[in-house]
Amino acid sequence: MQAPKYQSLKDHVYDYIAQKIQDGTLLPNQKINEAEICKKLDISRTPTREALFQLSSDNLLDYIPRRGFIVKPFDSKEKLNASQIIGALDALAATLAADNLTDQDIKEMEAIVDKIQNDISQFEFSDYYKDQYKFHNVYIRQCDNPNVIEMLDSLKNSFIRQSYLSKDNNKLALVLNEVNTEHRQIIEYFKTKDKEKLEAILKYHWRIIDNEML
Template sequence: MPTPAPDGIHKRSLLRDDVYESIRDAIVDGTFGPGERLKDPELEAWLGVSRTPIREALLRLERAGLIVAQPGRATIVTPVDPASTISAQQVVAAMHELAARLAVPSVTGHQLAAMAEANSRFETALGDDDVELALAADDDFHSVFIGACGNEMIPDVLEQALPLLRRVERQRFGSRSGRHSVTVHAEIIRLAGMGDSDGAALASRENWLSLGTEKPDAG
């Protein structure tokens, strides 16, 4: 797809994270498709920032495996690579397993209610075929354990590994197979409410390891 028309999305004073997130999201949602060349001048015009934050963002995106930079030639959006996706999936699953194990002993009723509310929004979004809202609700659900676990390294690791899975998540939540996660989320909440940190941790891990493996329901 062509680079989006300039929208004045960012002022020069905004953080480099905004630039990174805008390019990352455009890759994840398919605005920039696999194999597409990313050109600095077009990105600068689109985002309204100088080349420096663009280059910093591209370096981060390369480390995340979403682009490959060919020195002196081009910067290209990577295809969805099964091996890389599985590697990222294993890391993300392990981080969520650890977060659940650490968080459950101290999780509050208010936090469990927040997870249940997020899962309800998630189910509604899936029923409405609204992938964006489904992703946001899923993030809200999992962020409860991440925020409560007390390990500040977990979000850093997830920021590195999760973008590679986003393209797979979008496919899953756009199909009937994503409905399975609603049931798994409810089970995680139930186990956490019982204080079963091992059970909640294992259920969280399996939830991420199942990503992309379910077959769509018939009909």
């Protein structure tokens, strides 16, 4: 697997491991197999180690001397803390972006919401996770505030312990359908440039999907 053009080898490894955590392939407390990653990505040990230490710095992994790197457990209080900050920053990004969104941006979000609906109906929850991030990134990239964008990227990386995994696919689908209805409402608020409602819905939108809901 070759790194995408213009992406450093370290970033390629970082994104690969982060995605495996996001989609539930790598679980909390699971040890990272460095040799396997090097072989899979056809990358030497140096950029792999650099990526692992960066993931540790970003709170996705824990480094344990003589044992190596493990996927960091993420407790409920940490989830709550992260969700509250993400909600506030995402709401800020949306209000900043409201006057900058183009008709093409709106169409792109509408297309993603339709794709998300298909993800849910097919129980493709890892695809759902990626597509809902794409949805939010449409307007976040238009907020014209690099600091907000950088902080959101970092926080969302640490928030990925809230992967959309459940033993009851039908119940999870019901919850995510509710969330996707909120995506459609967000689009309507962008169309009317209703910043007050955008702020309110996005602060709520990033709530924790916990075991009681699933």
